[in-house]
Amino acid sequence: MKIFLLATCLFLGVLSSASATPTIVGKVVNAQQQPLSLVNVVVLNPTDSAFIQGAVTDENGQFRIEVPRGQAYLLRLTSVEYEPLFKSVTSDDAGTLTLKARHYALKEVVVKADRPQYKVVTGGLSVDISNTILAxxxxxxxxxxxxxxxxxENDGSVNVFSKGTPEIYINNKKVQDKSELEQLKSTDIxxxxxxxxxxARYNATVKSVIRIKTMRAQGDGLSFRADNNxxxxxxxxxxxxxxLKYRHGGWEAFMDAYVFTFVSAQDPHLREEIQGSxxxxxxxxIRNMSRTWGLHAKWGTNYDFNSDNSLGFSYALTRYFYDKGYSIEGSQDIMKxxxxxxxxxxxxxxxxLVGPNHEANAYYIGKLGKLGIDLNMTYLWNKNNENKLSKETSLQLHSQNVTTHHAQNNRLTAGKLLLSYPLWKGTINMGTELTSTYSKGEYRNDEGIVKSTxxxxxxxxAAGFAEYQLTFGSLSANAGLRYExxxxxxxxxxAWQKGPSRRYSDWFPSLSLAxxxxxxxxxxxxVYKTKRPSYGMLSNEVQYDNRYFYEGGNPYLRPEMVKSLSLMASYxxxxxxxxxxxxxxxMLWTATLYNGQDIGFSRNLNFDSFQYLYASVVASPKFGCYQPTYELNFSRQHLDAKGYGSGKNMNKPNFFFSLRNRFSFPHDFTVYVNFRHSFGEDYGFNHMSPTSNLGLQLMKQFCNKAWTVNLFVNDLLKTNEVKSYTYADRVNLSKYGYEYxxxxxxxxTYNFNTSQSKYKGTGAGNAERGRL
Structure with missing residues (x-):
């Protein structure tokens, strides 16, 4: 915390010195009030039109140009897609400037400039949505x-190739559950x-981020959306x-109720080979099935004092009222x-029994002069209890019952403050993030076969961070440093345990040039990142699967430290x-002998080093109403699996291919035909056999898009079967089966007077929420 206070003092000193130079600021938008990036803005002398200084707008349509003190200026704005604009300014705030689209009329044919679908941005890739059939x-x-x-995935979870689960933001708001993505229409993106x-502004465990930028929110009054699936x-x-949402002026209140039921089912064949004494x-x-039904409800309100200052609060409640599972026709054949x-x-x-789980979020986003403030606070409390009874009946071996009870309680309190200020040709961001987490787990086995814990x-x-974003013509850069x-x-x-208790103090630098x-x-x-074990991975419980196989946690796990280099190109x-x-x-999931006995034990263990190489090529041409996307991904790990006791070389290259076909027809009718195929994958000590999936989606909108009917068929050819193998130290596992x-x-879906939410809270402690 002392480091952050010192950095804040230095930051304020920089601000006071930087404020001595006059700077013209402004924002450029199109006729639909959408921000325009890469617009050339030139400051001219109004007397003789002599050039003074120039810049280009950033991704938010904003520009900042340092100018001499004490005179009037003439701004000239140009872009290949828009008509030039001249604007006289006498103050340091040019306001919002609107450009008109440029059209070329050729024999009654209107030709518009075509912007690239893919654009490289600092740290990743931007995909144009509003000007494509993706809208x-x-x-x-x-x-x-x-x-x-x-x-x-089928359950709505999102993954980024080679980077895992991303944090997703809609404008400045962190997406907390997948229903928020369902509520946002593609035409608003x-x-x-x-x-x-x-x-550096993101937690050191975050390896990927998806930022969704929407059109300007429009419309007051009552709006309603209903989804039936x-x-x-x-x-x-x-x-x-x-x-349900009501908006009037700067005030907005919303309520979301989500009632669901889902089934998790498997029909697997398992084989366990244990090479002990x-x-x-x-x-x-063992064919198994579980059914769950529950409720997720969310309420919130927010108020925009003006375009720069906003305050909001939200509360969410989740409760599972029914969650039961059972097996059908389970059997085991044992050989010695x-x-x-x-x-x-x-x-x-x-x-x-899951819940009730509670989550409260509050935020303030505002400006004091040119200083931007983004403050978020989060409180999370959840719990769940599970009771399980396994019955094993045998004529040759002794019969037994195994009864287990598991209870888990978690609490999280977090706060995050981000300060931003324009400096020279860029923006400096500094801030802090504080989290406090409590996790308690109890596991009990009535028969004493495995130990109770x-x-x-x-x-x-406690984290402090600083980063500087710079735009200079066609170049942009981001350099940051985070301390945790x-x-x-x-x-x-x-009783406090010395061995599993940890203390970490780490610096995480990042640098990106575009x-x-x-x-x-x-x-x-x-980028330099870390990955910390989840609280479930750190538990000391030993879960009973059968009399020859257990699985559990590992309280001695250490965090991973990851150094990443990447290069991206687009045309x-x-x-x-x-x-x-x-x-x-x-940290890799593997298996060993349990306390030297002839029993397999699966859990996560740390290994010295691990290297991972990946590459990806994506092509998305346009053919009128048809726009396919071809994607080929390659990856290969470097792990000395044999040196760690595995009997296999696990360093074979992996290939993944997908073809997404989109057809946009008249009368709001869209067809998707998507195919993906994996040629097999090695990761850690696990091997996945080839698998494929063909999906079909038909979507039709009616009544000026108030009604939407969406028919989706997944795994049409029933080829998405699971075939996995684990080759570990004296324990080999295989699984073959279908997961429905x-x-x-x-x-x-029915939409009435839809309008996009103005709630801008991003939440705090997002990485800790994932670990819980």
Whole structure:
């Protein structure tokens, strides 16, 4: 904290010295009030039109130009797509300047300038949405499904190739749940940035960010949206969501209610090979299913005092009212040293109670002169309890029941402050983020087959950061430095444990350079990040799977430290990226013997070093109403798996191919045909066999887009089967089966007087929320 206070003092000193130079500021928009980037702004002498100074607008349409003191100025604004604009100014605030689109009439044919779909930005890639058929995709979720290097799973979870789960922002607001993406219409989206090298303002664990930029919010009054969904994949599931919002002037209040039911089902065949004092092989088949239904409700309000100052608060409640699971026709055949020793009929039942979970967020976004302030605060409290009964019946081996109880309680308090100020040709950002987390878990086995545990983790993280964003003509740069001090105390049965308790003090630098001109773009980045184990991974519990196999946590896990280099290039609708990561103390899921016994034990362990190379090529040409996206991804790890006891070389190259087809027809009718194929993948000690998925989506809008009917078929050919293998130290595992990914989904949406939310809170402690 002392470091942050010292940095703040230095920052304020810089501000006082920087304010001595007069600076003209302003914002450039089009006729739809959308910010325009890369507009040339030149300051001229109004007497003789002599050149004084020049700049280009940033991604928000804003510009800042230092000028001599004490005279009037003439601004000239030019862009290839718009008519030139001249504006006389006598103060340092030029206000909002509107450019008119330029049209060329040739024999009754209107030709408009065509902007590139892909544009390199600092730290990643920007994809134009409003000027493509992506604007008619449906919702933000549907748009994300079509973006390069972005994959949206059936449950709505989002992943970025080689970078994992991203933080997603709609303007300045952090997306807390996937329903927010469903509420945002694609026609309201201007552009989406996929940032694969996030800077110092983000938590050191964040490896990717998706920033969704929308059109200017319009409309007052009452608006309403209702989504009704039904899915079928042997089991019926679905949801009903109602979103109500009232806006008047600067004030807005909203309410969201989401009632859902879903089924998780598997039909796997498992094989466990344990090479201890004896060679044990367990062949297991157990079909299992669980059904959940619950409620997620959110209420919030916010007020815009003016265009620069906004205040808001939101509260969310989640509760599962029913969550039960069971197995069907489970069996195990056991062999010892090549000889069968018994057959076990195995079934289980589980009952889980989740919630009520509470989350409150508050924010203030404003300006004091040229100083920008972004303050967010978050409080989170959640809990869940699970009871499970496993019954094992055998004529050859002893029969037994295994009863387990698991309870988990988590609390999080967090705050984040970001200050920004224009400095020279860029912006300096400084701030701090503080989090305090408490996690308590209890695990009990009535029969004493596995040990009972009671663990508590108390963790505090104090961070300070600074970064400078600079735009100079076609070049832009971002250099940042983040400091994090973490104190983590671990308790077992109420007693503090020295070994698992940790203290960390780390610096995380980042640097990104980007060049963009016309249809060409180039960007290079270096970032230093960390990945901390989740609180579940740090638990000391041992979960019983069967009498020869357990899985659990590892309280001695250390965080990963990751150094990443990447290079990206783009031309119009074509982009490519290559990158390399070096990870120290990588955390990998593997298996070993449990306390030297003939029992397998799966958990996460640290390994000395791990290298990962990846490359990606994306092409998205346009053919009228048809716009395909071809994507080919490559990755390869470097891990000395054999040196760690594995019997396999796990360094084979991995290839992934996808083809997304979009057809936009008249009368608001859109068709998507998406295909993806993985040629197999090695990661850590695990191997995934080839798999593919063909999906079909039909979307039709009616009544001036008030009604939307969306039919989606996933895994049409039923080829998305799971075939995985783990080759570890004296323990080998395999899994083959189907997870009911083939499904038909129908969603009917009604919109009344829709308008985009003005809530700008980003939340705080977002990385800690993920660990919980």
């Amino acid at each position: 008619h995709s449906g919702t933000a979720t549907d748009v994300l499904r079509q973006l390069p290097r972005v994959n949206v 201007k552009a989406i940035e996929v940032i694969t090298s996030p800077g 039904v899915k079928y994949n042997t089991y019926w599931t679905g949801f009903q969501e109602d979103y 004896d060679n044990i092989v367990v062949d297991q088949h 040293n090549g000889n069968p020793i018994g057959h076990i009929d195995h079934d289980y039942t589980s009952n889980e 009671s663990t508590e983790i108390k963790e505090r993280n 001090h973490v104190v983590s105390d671990y308790y077992e049965q109420g 060049w963009h001109k016309g249809k060409w773009g180039l960007q290079g980045s270096y 119009a609708w074509l982009s490519a990226e290559v990158g390399h990561e070096y990870t120290k103390d990588v 990914s083939r499904r038909v989904s129908l969603t009917v």
